Amino acid sequence: MSKTILITGASRGIGAATARLAGARGxxxxxxxxxxxxxxxxTVKAVEAAGGKAIAIKGDVAEEADxxxxxxATEAAFGKLDGVVVNAGILDVAAQLADMPVERLRKVFDVNILGAALTAREAARRLSTGRGGNGGSVVVVSSAAARLGGADERIDYALSKGAMDTMAIGMSKExxxxxxxVNSIRPGLIVTDIHASGGQPERANTLGGGTPLRRAGTAEEVGEAIVWxxxxxxxxxxxxxxxxxxGR
Structure with missing residues (x-):
């Protein structure tokens, strides 16, 4: 059965991999x-090459109007939504919480918490059968950092992902x-360019050998779980x- 899906932050990494896999399902x-x-x-070209349809939509998830x-835009192009992936997120360079300026905290929380909440709220409005929607699935892309804590690296990021997990649990009941x-995916050490944006491009591969599977994961492996x-x-x-x- 064909579905219409919106993925935030789908130009790279896990979001792009999920889009390609969705395209392969038509x-x-x-x-x-x-x-x-x-x-x-x-990403749009890759989705189309895989057998699906796609449009690119610019927008800041921390801005309600966007x-x-x-x-x-997604519904105008393809009809009512069947699923939403709340994926857009950012991180900053490694630091202890004591050394993080308030500007950094606001930026991370605006995208990762407020942005996730706005996206999930709009998903609830569009998908709810009681509001005329088809029902469907919302997948929140959190992180293993939510339970590991991010100590000495990114407590702000871990904190934001913990908030996303809480949101997913609450929304599933509502x-x-x-x-x-509504479910939450918590990726671990995955090879994507988000690590480079945090100043540690080789972090996943360097630490991945310490997992029970002795390697880092791929964006496609996370995408498979999201598409499921x-x-x-x-x-x-x-x-x-x-x-x-x-297994980490």
Whole structure:
């Protein structure tokens, strides 16, 4: 069955991999991006090459008007939504909380917490059967940092991801009667360029050898789990926190 999916932060990493995998199932994908239009266009082409449909939609998830606009654009192109992946997120360089300026905290929390809440709120409004939606699935892309804590690196990031887990659990209880399943994916050491943006491009590969599987994970491996949660195959799964961490 074809589905219409919106993925925030889909121009790179886990978001882009999820979009490609959705395309391989013949789904239509709204590819949201914040600034890199070239990368977003490449994701659109990859979705189409895989057999799906896609459009690129620029928008800042921390801005309410942008969030509403990206939902509007996806539905205008492909019809009512069946799923939303709350994926857009940022991190900063490694530091202890005692050394983090308030500007850093606000930036991380605006994107990772406020942005996630605005996206999830709009998903609830669009998907709820009681509001005229089809029902469906919301997948929140959290992090293993939510339970590991991020000490000496990024407590701010870990804190924001813990908030996302809490949101997913609460929303699963609110929205189950509305035909919506809500789950959280918690990736571990995954090879994506988000590590470079945090000043540690080799972090995943360096630390991945210490996992029980003795390697870092790939964006595609996380994407497979996300697509499973979007698909009807996971129809009795909601309120789950699914670790994709190689056992870490």
């Amino acid at each position: 789904w239509a994908v709204g590819v949201n991006y914040a600034g890199n239009a070239e990368a977003a266009a490449a 969030v509403i606009a990206m939902f509007d 929205l189950g009667p509305e035909g919506i399943r 949660l979007l698909d009807d195959a996971s129809s009795y799964v909601t309120g789950a926190l699914l670790d994709v961490t190689g």
